[in-house]
Amino acid sequence: MxxxxxxxxxxxxxxxxxxxxxxxxxxxxxxxxxxGKFKYEIPKGKPWQYDNLYAPFDFAILKTPEEIAAEKERINEGHIPYYEYQEDVVDSVEKALEVEFLEIFPDTLHRVQRNRLQDFVEDTREDIYDYGLIQEIIPIESGELVYLRKGNEANEITYQNILKQNDLRPFLNRRIDENQLQLFRDELLELFFNSVRPNVTYDEELTLRELESKYNQISYTRGSVERGTIIVSKGEIVEGDKLKILNSLKSEYESQVWSQANxxxxxxxxxxxxxxxxxxxxxxxxxxxxxxxxxxxxxxxxxxxxxxxxxxxxxxxxxxxxxxxxxxxxxxxxxxxxxxxxxxxxxxxxxxxxxxxxxxxxxxxxxxxxxxxxxxxxxxxxxxxxxxxxxxxxxxxxxxxxxxxxxxxxxxxxxxxxxxxxxxxxxxxxxxxxxxxxxxxxxxxxxxGLVSDMSLLELSDTNTKLLKELSDKAPGTFHHSLNVANLAEAAANEIGANAMLVRVGALYHDIGKMQNATYFTENQTTSVNSHDELSPKESAQIIIEHVINGIEIAKKRNLPDRVIDFIRTHHGTTTVYYFYKKEQESNENVNPEDFRYPGPIPFSKETAILMMCDSVEAASRSLKEPTAKLIDNFVEKIINKQMEEEQFHNSNITFMEIQQIKKVLKRKLKNIFHLRIEYPE
Structure with a gap:
């Protein structure tokens, strides 16, 4: 277990x-x-490339979307809209006319004349509401048929029979003239306009429901094909009815109900x-x-x-x-x-x-x-x-x-x-x-928790808080990191590696030196060397610890893992060579593991580039009177030593790429040291 x-x-x-x-x-x-998945591609307007195709089952021929749309358009054109006739409005108008009549026409009016006016008002009201009064919003053709629904009954009438509110004044004036009541025109107009209200409205819900019902009656097929019927022959052009039948077969094949086994x-x-x-x-x-x-x-x-x-x-x-x-x-x-x-x-x-x-x-x-x-x-x-x-x-x-x-x-x-x-x-x-x-x-x-080029661009800004802290506490290391970044970026561009990633890795690879800045020569501004009071072994441990310290600082500052990899691998498993040799002067039985970086060795082209550039740039400070030949030999010696120590075995970098990197470093160092003729004083 x-x-x-x-x-x-x-x-x-x-x-x-x-x-x-x-x-x-x-x-x-x-x-x-x-x-199911239809196994044939339908080549519209081209010859059928497969064998003769026979109907595998009975299926209906589907109408095209254009044909369905045309049928719906015909239904829309012939569809009769519904209007609702409201009886309660008519009743309320009748009562309102009675009240208004008493207020407008005085009791002193002659009885015969009064009865005549009352009969006129009653007849006119009936004529107005015979088919109803509508406040027209969307005009339609006057000769178009509509359904006028009164209660549960709907009668088919022409739209022009319904009186429109805009036509009410001409209608009343015409009725007054016909009945020779011009003397009471103003009073009658006031009477009707104060009392009459529209009672016919468009019944949108019922109209749409009826329209949808007619849509549902549309047949989406036209004809059928029986099983075994030849659909298309090999070499036959796929167009017209053949194309419609093939599309119908495909649709039926992909939408049919499958058994559990299928x-x-x-x-x-x-x-x-x-x-x-x-x-x-x-x-x-x-x-x-x-x-x-x-x-x-x-x-x-x-x-x-x-x-x-x-x-x-x-x-x-x-x-x-x-x-x-x-x-x-x-x-x-x-x-x-x-x-x-x-x-x-x-x-x-x-x-x-x-x-x-x-x-x-x-x-x-x-x-x-x-x-x-x-x-x-x-x-x-x-x-x-x-x-x-x-x-x-x-x-x-x-x-x-x-x-x-x-x-x-x-x-x-x-x-x-x-x-x-x-x-x-x-x-x-x-x-x-x-x-x-x-x-x-x-x-x-x-x-x-990944890192992209956009994040790398932000990290490459030297005004970030961490790099500013590095420049304050370890200005020599910061300057060294900038030089390494420039060298590494040029080398990465030369072999097609990720230049932005290696530049950011170079900027942060030595942040661990902030904790003991004066123990590193690039930060020593006086003749006093902090290592003079320490044994070579103790000095080596302080130097080695800058890798561990750098990893801890990077994790606290939430640097991406891809950047921390550069801190972890930039010395690989090499030894602190200076103090190792110094210890050998007084002790022949030196254990090299006491002076070795913990690693791991570089495991990508970018981390390998940083190791080369870091070692070359740091060692180049020891050159007193550099010449072109001296620089060439110097670069070759450092990188060849790293290769002998098998530092690049896991980095997926080729010998050709290493040679290209060497050429870039040689050229860049010559530019840095300004190798040119000396001018007389």
Whole structure:
């Protein structure tokens, strides 16, 4: 049991990766649609390249979206709207007219004349509310039919029969003239305008409900195809009815109800494909990026980003498949390049696009566009921390999308007129969304504890609090670090390493010297040497401790691990040679391990560059009268000694790259020492 527990403990990192791998596979398969996948690409306007295709089952021929839209338009044109007639308003108006009549017409009025006016008011009210009075908001054709609903009954009438409120005055004037009551015109107009109110309103709810009911009666099919019927022959041009039948077969095939057995096989097939795709990614990381493979946080970060893009794309497809190109898939290679490197970013992007090819429509077109856009992303974004570079790259990515879509459309449709301008808008929105990569990278740094070039740019500022403290407490060390940073940056640029990372590592590699600054020669401003009172072994321990002190300070100040790696490895496992030799003068049996740095040795090109530049720059201070030949021999001697001590075995750096670094250091040192002819005094 104990052996088993030890086995689990020793391999916990591997078990975590297996769990992460299986979990990602499960989530992606769970998100996939579980219907069948039509196995043929439908080449619109081109010859059918496959064998003769026969109907595998009975299916209906679907109408095109254009045909459905035309039918709905015809329904809209012939649809009769509903208006509601409100009886209670008529009753209230009748009572209001009675009250107003008594107030406006005095009792002294002749009885015959009074009865005549009352009859006029009653008849006019009935005429007004025969079909009702409406306050017209949206005018419609007067001859158009409408339904006027009174209670539970609805009668079909022409819209012109309903009196409009704007026509009320002309209507009353005409009635007054017909009844020869011009003497009472003002009083009658006042009477009606004080009492009459509209009682007909547009019944939007009932109108829309009826319209929806008619929409539901639309048949989305026209005809059917029986099983065994030949659909298309090999070499036959796919267009017209053939194209509609093929699209109908594809839709039916992908939407039909599957039995439990078929469903299980579909899930199993998807699981195998997703398993293989993710396995390729994991094996790539293990073989070509072993340092990332050993770090569970980094592996989690890569799989999280892949899963996020898959989830986002499938979510958009479920919402509206027409918006699939709005998803900023190029954020994935941008992010991975910002934290790791271009090769890993592109490989992960391709795997993600392959996974999405199972669920997107026009999968070949989609995969071509996204892979080309990913390649352009990797090739164009050289320095993500420069905002101008990001904007230029996003513009180039958007342009590639547009050009590729344009090419595919004219190939498939054979005409420019078929290009959908809305898709161009999708690409523009995609470009705008891609700009979100900068705040996203900042969030990832905080969540996963990673470091990007943007953070390195901030750390390279010599006005940061830690570097100011270094310049105050150990000014000689600070000056040495600046010189090393310049040398290391030039060397990194020469061999294609991460120049920004190595520069930041060089600036902070000696921060541990702040604790005992005067024990390092570059900070000694007087002739008094602090080591004179110490034994060589004690002096060596103080020198060695600046690495440990530097790591502690860096962790307290929350420097990224990638920067701390430079502090940890910049001396590798070399010895403090000066004090080692000094101890040998008085003691022949010296243990070299007492004078050796704890390591580890450099494990990347960048950390190896720093070791070379640090040793060369520090030792160059001992040169009294440097010449070109002396500098050449000096650089060769120091770096060759490091190679003999196997300090670069884990750093993945080649002999050719080391030779290039030597040339850069020689050239830079000659410039620093201003080697030129001496002018006479």
């Amino acid at each position: 104990e052996r088993f527990v030890n086995f689990l403990y020793k391999n916990q990192a591997l078990f975590y990766k297996v769990f992460l791998f299986l979990l990602t596979t499960f989530l992606i398969v769970y998100l996939y649609p579980k219907g 469903y299980n096989w579909v899930v199993f097939g998807y699981s195998l494909l997703v398993f293989l795709a993710l396995l390729m990614l994991l094996l790539f990381i293990r073989k070509y990026r072993p340092d990332i493979f050993q770090n569970n946080i980094k592996v989690t970060f890569i799989f999280f980003n892949l899963l996020l893009m898959v989830m986002l794309t499938i979510g958009v497809i479920n919402f509206n498949v027409n918006y699939v190109y709005v998803v900023p898939l190029c954020i994935l290679p941008l992010t991975l390049k910002g934290f790791f490197d271009s090769r890993l970013g592109l490989f992960t992007h391709v795997i993600t696009v392959v996974l999405l090819g199972f669920v997107v429509p026009d999968s070949y077109e989609y995969m071509f566009l996204q892979i080309i856009a990913g390649i352009v992303t990797i090739l164009t974004v050289s320095e993500l921390y420069k905002r101008a570079n990001l904007f230029i790259s996003v513009g180039q990515i958007t342009l590639i999308y547009i050009i590729s879509y344009f090419a595919f459309t004219i190939i498939q449709e054979g005409a420019i007129s078929e290009i959908n301008p809305e898709v161009f808008l999708m690409f523009l929105l995609n470009g705008l969304a891609t700009l979100f990569v900068q705040p996203l990278i900042y969030a990832y740094e905080k969540i996963f």
